[in-house]
Amino acid sequence: MCRATDVPEDVRAERGWRALVIDGPLDxxxxxxxxxxxxxxxxxxIPIFALSTFDTDYVLVKDSDLKRAINALxxxxxxxxxxx
Numbered sequence: 001m002c003r004a005t006d007v008p009e010d011v012r013a014e015r016g017w018r019a020l021v022i023d024g025p026l027d028x029x030x031x032x033x034x035x036x037x038x039x040x041x042x043x044x045x046i047p048i049f050a051l052s053t054f055d056t057d058y059v060l061v062k063d064s065d066l067k068r069a070i071n072a073l074x075x076x077x078x079x080x081x082x083x084x
Contacts, residue, residue, distance in 0.1 A: 001051065017049065017060040020069065020080065024056030033057060040076035041069055 007013045026033060034050055034057050041048055041061070046069050049060040061069045070080045 016063045018063050018066045020059045020061065020073075022057040022059070026056055034059075036076075037073065037078065040072045040078070044068055044072035046072065 004013070004015045004017075007015075020037075022033060022037065034052065037057070037059050038048060038050065041059070046061055046065045051058040051060070073080050
């Protein structure tokens with residue numbers, strides 16, 4: 001996984017994803033963090049690509065679903081902040 005601009009044009013790639021970063025760092029003892037994010041998105045019919053790292057999680061949504069994803073997460077009590 002990398003920035004779309006770093007993928008050569010002749011390489012097959014799934015483009016058009018936007019990343020939502022879960023505010024971290026997250027303690028390993030926490031459970032259900034990703035589920036709390038994935039469920040409202042699934043209920044809204046928004047497919048995701050999830051990636052977990054050492055100290056946080058990332059949820060990628062298609063660019064065309066970004067506004068709906070932000071709204072669904074906000075309605076579920078998970079405010080989304082934009083980072084320039």
